[in-house]
Amino acid sequence: MTRIVVKVGSSSLSSASGGLDGERVDALVDALAAARERGDEIVLVSSGAIAAGLAPLGLTRRPRDLATQQAAASVGQGALIARYAERFSSHGLVVGQVLLTADDVTRRSHYRNAFQTFARLLEFGVVPIVNENDTVATSEIRFGDNDRLAALVSHLVHADRLVLLSDVDGLYSGDPRLPDSHVISDVRGEDDLAALDIARPSASAIGTGGMVTKVEAARIATGAGIPVLLTSAAHAAAALEDGPVGTRFHATGRRRPTRLLWLAHASHxxxxxxxxxxxxxxxxxxxxxxxxxxxxxxxxxxxxxxxxxxxxxxxxxxxxxxxxxxxxxxxxxxxxxxxxxxxxxxxxxxxxxxxxxxxxxx
CATH class of the missing domain: 2.30.130.10 (PUA domain)
Incomplete structure (x- = not known):
């Protein structure tokens, strides 16, 4: 049995107008359900709550101020989890919502409780769906992006692999829009990253992440002994089967005590x-x-x-x-x-x- 943490970004779940794209959600769930049928355990870290709340609130793009973001998250989180629950149910699977704040992974009593919750959900065969608790997180104390959250959750649940699903096929050698750029199939350490221009965020109007946050998440996970595969949501099925898609970040370190990883990467x-x-x-x-x-x-x-x-x-x-x-x-x-x-x-x-x-x- 393989335990896989899968992270999907807002841009991979949203329509051009900013609302939740039900067909994209359904396609992702079908791929995740197929992995479950093969015997894998799945933990899904899903962005999209704010994006799902834009249309009901009459907003055309992601708001910049925290209060409006939190209002959109409050409206959208219910819609997002409802869509997941409905689609997973068609495969005979139950989902459980887990909303985390940075405080949950900086205080020892909190992350121990979080680990126990995940463990019990997986024992019951539930698919945990994780998001940052945007509704109550403050601007000073937050993960900042779900890529980092996914890397930390991977360590928390003792995952065997982390799959980052984005709107790009993988880590490119240069600007993906240029014809001479190509997907890098393997990254084995910092030396492989040194020559790349990845300081350029590629955040969409919907999401907050970019290639910088994905590479940082890969550093966190691989430094703790967890291999990472980065590819597009369209290749989710192949990625979950560990197929030849995207960019593979090979493990560079070994597992360390959980609290030390929190201190290094999550603590405000x-x-x-x-x-x-x-x-x-x-x-x-x-x-x-x-x-x-x-x-x-x-x-x-x-x-x-x-x-x-x-x-x-x-x-x-x-x-x-x-x-x-x-x-x-x-x-x-x-x-x-x-x-x-x-x-x-x-x-x-x-x-x-x-x-x-x-x-x-x-």
Missing amino acids: TQGRVSLDAGAVRAVGLRKASLLPAGITAVSGTFSAGDPIDMVGPDGVVIARGIINYDSAELPELMGRSTHELAAELGAEYEREVVHRDDLILV
């Missing part, structure tokens, strides 16, 4: 702590935990369990981690040893500010 940090030179060496070179004695300043408002940045004396971020104290507690602890703090304040203060298992160097 809530604040920062400044480290002295000794603490920078301890954290960066000796892979040690961060202790109160090495902190020189605290900025931002955060609570225990929040992700924070750790910066050196020059202001450069050296690491990111999960803090064990509230921001209000830290000022009186700075520069003091844990033994001194435990003697004065109690044994609960003889703990790390950030444990080495909960930080990642950047």
Whole structure:
């Protein structure tokens, strides 16, 4: 059994006028259902909620302001999931809606719960349909695009493969509109990407993504040991059968603890702590935990369990981690040893500010 996460973008599900294209949705579902019939497990990360809400609200293109985007998402998410549910039902399959915010993958208790939910849905034979919870996500704390979300979900559910479906056939050697450009069949690492011009977003009027976000998603997934196939939604059936289509990004790393992947790629940090030179060496070179004695300043408002940045004396971020104290507690602890703090304040203060298992160097 192969567990596949499939991501489809708004432009692949929408009509030229901006509304949901039912025929495109149906074609995608038919391909996914065929994969299920072969015994594969499918998790679908689907954009399209905002696009589906445009027509009912009388909008002709994706709004730029967050409030209107969230209104469109609120209207469109129901229409999108209803269409999926209807079409999957014709194949005898049940769908389950999973709406995530970035907070769900930065707080350990949240992502553990998310993993358990996905696991149980798959046990029941349900097809989870995932989207960012655009209705409540704030502009400061959000994934930003569903390509990144799909890569993180792939790691969360222990996927064997990630398939990114777009409106292009794959990663091209240059501008796809030029006759001498061609699809690159395999990407095995950064060296293969170095010569390509992929800094040019190709976002449509409907979606937010582009080739930049897809390559970044591929980096996240392959760096965690998950191979990625990028192709167009029209080739969904072949992609799910692992056929010779699109661009294959080969795994470059190995699976790492989930919380570290969240920290590296999903966390919007809530604040920062400044480290002295000794603490920078301890954290960066000796892979040690961060202790109160090495902190020189605290900025931002955060609570225990929040992700924070750790910066050196020059202001450069050296690491990111999960803090064990509230921001209000830290000022009186700075520069003091844990033994001194435990003697004065109690044994609960003889703990790390950030444990080495909960930080990642950047």
